[in-house]
Amino acid sequence: MVIADKKALSSFEVRTEADLMAVRASLRVQSDIAGLPLVAQTKLITAGSELARNILKYAGEQGGQMSVSLVWAGERSGVRAIFSDLGPGIPDIPAAMKDGYSTGGSLGLGLPGAKRLVDEFSIESAPGKGTVVTIIQWRR
Amino acid sequence: MASEIVPIIKVGENLLVSLQGDLDDEAVLKLEGQITKEVSRTRAKGTLIDVSGLAVVDSFIARVIARIVGMVRLLGCEAVVVGIQPAVAITLVELGVDMARVHTALNAGKGMELLRRLQA
Numbered sequence: 517m518v519i520a521d522k523k524a525l526s527s528f529e530v531r532t533e534a535d536l537m538a539v540r541a542s543l544r545v546q547s548d549i550a551g552l553p554l555v556a557q558t559k560l561i562t563a564g565s566e567l568a569r570n571i572l573k574y575a576g577e578q579g580g581q582m583s584v585s586l587v588w589a590g591e592r593s594g595v596r597a598i599f600s601d602l603g604p605g606i607p608d609i610p611a612a613m614k615d616g617y618s619t620g621g622s623l624g625l626g627l628p629g630a631k632r633l634v635d636e637f638s639i640e641s642a643p644g645k646g647t648v649v650t651i652i653q654w655r656r
Numbered sequence: 657m658a659s660e661i662v663p664i665i666k667v668g669e670n671l672l673v674s675l676q677g678d679l680d681d682e683a684v685l686k687l688e689g690q691i692t693k694e695v696s697r698t699r700a701k702g703t704l705i706d707v708s709g710l711a712v713v714d715s716f717i718a719r720v721i722a723r724i725v726g727m728v729r730l731l732g733c734e735a736v737v738v739g740i741q742p743a744v745a746i747t748l749v750e751l752g753v754d755m756a757r758v759h760t761a762l763n764a765g766k767g768m769e770l771l772r773r774l775q776a
Contacts, residue, residue, distance in 0.1 A: 533681040540678055540712060558712060558743035562751060565714040615752060629715065629751040 531579030575603030708739025
């Protein structure tokens, strides 16, 4: 079971490209606190940057948000980041998880690429309901 | 000066560009203009792009760096990217970013050697 440290939760608006720096900085701070090794930390920050970019690309003007928190599973600590938006949603999630799939004119590395970089990845989305992507990186 | 995003140093016939810290997208895009302008102005034969100061390179930043290399080559100048951090290399390969067409070297010294070979 994953338990989140409520005191260490912070939320960020993801609406403009400038917000990407706050997303990366907060993931770095939480990774340090959780004691993630450098490669795990670099992968988490990069995955977060890709997912925040997805929000900018697809969610439209209102953007979305990221909340990041320290999590625990028994003795193991980690960082969890939740990316949510109220954009158009993804009609076909299995297709969106395939390399090369993109409706935004990008290379389509976003979702499958981010998934490969983290220990846990889950996505909930439906047309018209927005999208929530949750990622966790554990300290080994 | 607002148009200068990074310091660009001329070393002999080559330019040395050093990227540091967390760059925002606007800065990364302005780099294209700054570097191509400097290559044209100085008639440099080679450009070394040092990314050892970048702790994180996501797909956007990687693509812009690859694009800058392509632009610089069109100006008749060879370009080599040096100093990719090991954690960044691991991350870019797992992410699926293709940097195969970009000349890279471990550090600035090896990059200068490669530039000399490419210019020969």
